[in-house]
Amino acid sequence: MKIENSVIVITGAAQGLGQSMALYLAAKGAKLALIDLDNDKLSQAQSLCEQAGSPQVATYLCNVAKEDDVSDVFNRIVADFSAIHGLINNAGILRDGLLLKQKDGEFSKLPLSHWQSVIDVNLTGVFLCGREFAYHAAQLGQPGCIINISSISRAGNMGQSNYSAAKAGVATLSVVWAKELAQYGIRCNAIAPGFIRTDMTASIREDVLAKMTAMIPAKRMGEADEIAHSVAFLLENDYMNGRIIELDGGLRL
Helix, strand or coil, X not given: CCCCXXXXXXXXXXXXXXXXXXHXXXXXXXXXXXXXXXXXXXHXXXXXXXXXXXXXXXXXXXXXXXXXXXXXXXXXXXXXXXCCCEEEECCCCCCCECCEEEECCEEEEXXXXXXXXXXXXXXXXXXXXXXXXXXXXXXHCCCEEEEEECXXXXXXXXXXXXXXXXXXXXXXXXXXHHHHHHHHCEEEEEEEECCEECHHHHCCCHHHXXXXXXXXXXXXXXEHHHHHHHHHHHHHCCCCCXXXXXXXXXXXX
16 A cells, blocks of 8 residues: 555544554655544644645544444545545553452452443454444445554453453454455554553653563663554555564563
């Protein structure tokens, strides 16, 4: 796929990795449909992408966990751009906690609400957006590419029953969709990042960050632009399909 003038949809695009990916693709001349729930940050991201060189940027408020919202927003995107070529399923949330916790002799359980909210956004949201993208791309008869953002946590990370399960599901969906959608010219891959430097990780205490970094063979955290670079590679390489790129500095060997 040639990125220039292709219409790329990015969920969770208002900040963090989503915004970094949007800016990287904007500099390559992509047309961008940015999805998030924060209108102010979406507007800022739109301005930055326009300044970076995108010929067309539109923003959409959408809760990716709600079927009607997702269906409506993809209808609007196709109407606004008259095409759809790529989807980056990036939106996600964290609600970390141990399955069972003991304090002062008392036990507490991971709340169902913490499980369900993460599954709804991080897994069901990926399913809904991927389904709508595939539906419209196939109807338009256009080749396309889906990139799902998984995580190193898909292998299982203590305190992340919900997140790990969702990200493992996201990786598996990528393989299933690659097999199912190839007949329509639609590819699907995933990226599983390790520890990446973002606004969220910037709030972690320096001593904790130092311990995290020491575990990484590369001896540093990844940069958001390195994820974006891999996104561009997956979009551009038409033979790459059904694979998960583990971008973690060698942490998961």
